[in-house]
Amino acid sequence: MTQQHSTVLIIGGGAAGVSVANNLRRQNASIAITLVEPSETHYYQPGFTIVGGGAYTLKQTIRKEADLLHPSVNWLKDYAETFQPEANTVTLRSGAAVTYDYLVVCPGLQLDWGKIEGLLDTLGKNQVCSNYSPDTVEYTWECIQKLEGGTALFTQPPMPIKCAGAPQKIMYLAADRFRKKGILDKFAIEFCNAGPALFGVPFFAKALSKVVADYGITTSFNHNLVAIDGPAKTAIFEVTDSNGNKERVSKTFDMIHVTPPQSAPDFIKQSPLANAAGWVDINDKTLQHNKYPTVFGLGDAGSTSNAKTAAAVRKQVPVVVDNILALINGKTVAEGYDGYGSCPLTTSLSTVMLAEFAYAGKVTPSFPWLDPRANRRIWWWGKTTGFPWLYWHIMIKGYRIDIPHLEAYAKRFVSQD
Structure with missing residues (x-):
């Protein structure tokens, strides 16, 4: 059985995995990063709604995985098969074993x-x-x-x-x-x-x-x-x-x-990383595994109760990256994720209601002067043009952009409800 070691091993090359890999590389130029992902094609899944609605093409949602990853990231085109967290090891479908100092699990859902x-x-x-x-x-x-x-x-x-x-x-x-x-x-x-x-x-x-x-x-x-x-x-x-x-x-x-x-992928459900419902068992604020401190999870496969959206991943990535770097530097993890998710609800072929919310259904808009319940043309532009651009050129590339989202912004609108 072949074996290799990586400082950070990432399982899954979707929005979460690629963003973590590239963000981590931008924060630290020297650590060894390995990503396990069998597919050579990467999809912008939020675009599928408007493909089905005839306002976008499938081709617009597609990029080559190789064009998205920083060249220094070691990409293994394989499937993760089993986890041995006590030994800091993941066994791949090919039979190869990869050991790690820190593991990030984000294979999406099935x-x-x-x-x-x-x-x-x-x-x-x-x-x-x-x-x-x-x-x-x-x-x-x-x-x-x-x-x-x-x-x-x-x-x-x-x-x-x-x-x-x-x-x-x-x-x-x-x-x-x-x-x-x-x-x-x-x-x-x-x-x-x-x-x-x-x-x-x-x-x-x-x-x-x-x-x-x-x-x-x-x-x-x-x-x-x-x-x-x-x-x-x-x-x-x-x-x-x-x-x-x-x-x-x-x-x-x-x-x-x-x-x-x-549901969570079968190989996650059957692993020691899963909770009773089959999801990667992580702390909802630090995104660190509740049993294995060198393991982190984010994205759709995580046990957190947030909406499973790309917007949630954008907020989760810095928390995972910063907590891994903290552990590498002998520090402790910090709480940083509040359950934020966003759902641009396409209410017509020219309007979108931008729903933003955090844990417990708290309404947490990013734009305090706009009623988040309104159907707006600007958010249709965001859905079809702005948000895809931010995905491909900012989030996936590992840059950080943080627009504050606060429950206080919604208070006057909630009081009108």
């Missing part, structure tokens, strides 16, 4: 398509689409373009999922497309959410309910998609009533956008 019976057999045809994979997102736009009327269903599975607003973002983009074509009145649009509310933060849920009403959308809560028959255009939902009783109901559709159930 899409559990198979948990919905029949979905894999029909996804990408029969008007069954999903924005959650680069392999399927373009079909969403094809479905929206072709449909001239009928029932359009949009589903959301039980939490947690990445970008909790995405299941309804595409619904609003589709509805606005239909409206602009003058055929919105020919549709019955329904949002079927396994959860009990439109959005997890009530402050924004109330504002979104006005968007739903404006498009004439029906909301069905506690509706969890469990099976689908594409050729028959039928979806089966498990519906939970107020007493916890469950029954199955079927709904026919002319188009259905499916958000798949999601």
Whole structure:
């Protein structure tokens, strides 16, 4: 078995892994950094919503992984297989072992398509689409373009999922497309959410309910998609009533956008790093593992209760990097992450509601003079142009940009609610 050693070993080359590697390199030019990531393609996943809505191309979301990493970072194109944290070792699928002084675990999460019976057999045809994979997102736009009327269903599975607003973002983009074509009145649009509310933060849920009403959308809560028959255009939902009783109901559709159930990757669930729910067990403020002090986690695979978004990663990266450097220099870790996440909710093809919030659903906007519940054109520019530029040229490159986000900024707007 071959073996190599690195000061910092990073598992996962998505938004979190690449940002940590490059940020760490900018903070320290000498330490050995190794990143394990099998894919040569890197996706800007926040762009998938507007790809499905026809306002972006898939090509715009793609970069080569090799072009993003600092050349001094040792990139292993392999899969992490098992963890031996007592020995500071990770074993790769190839059989190679990598030892480390510090480990950063950020492999993202997995899409559990198979948990919905029949979905894999029909996804990408029969008007069954999903924005959650680069392999399927373009079909969403094809479905929206072709449909001239009928029932359009949009589903959301039980939490947690990445970008909790995405299941309804595409619904609003589709509805606005239909409206602009003058055929919105020919549709019955329904949002079927396994959860009990439109959005997890009530402050924004109330504002979104006005968007739903404006498009004439029906909301069905506690509706969890469990099976689908594409050729028959039928979806089966498990519906939970107020007493916890469950029954199955079927709904026919002319188009259905499916958000798949999601969970931590299987190799994380089966590892000693996982908590009971399968996520990397980390402190919610320091992002250090609760059992193994040389291990850190961030991004979608972490156990923290924040929204799983790229904006959360941007705030987590400096905390992880600074705490690793503190330990290297014989200092202690510091609390630095407050649960910040941001969800630019595309409410039409020209407006976005910029939802920013921290742990416990605290509303923490970055712009004190703007009501965060408002649908604004400037944030549509941000979604399509500004935020992607910041991702590729600032965050991923390892630069730090910190715009203060404060609960105090929201107080006058919350008091009006």
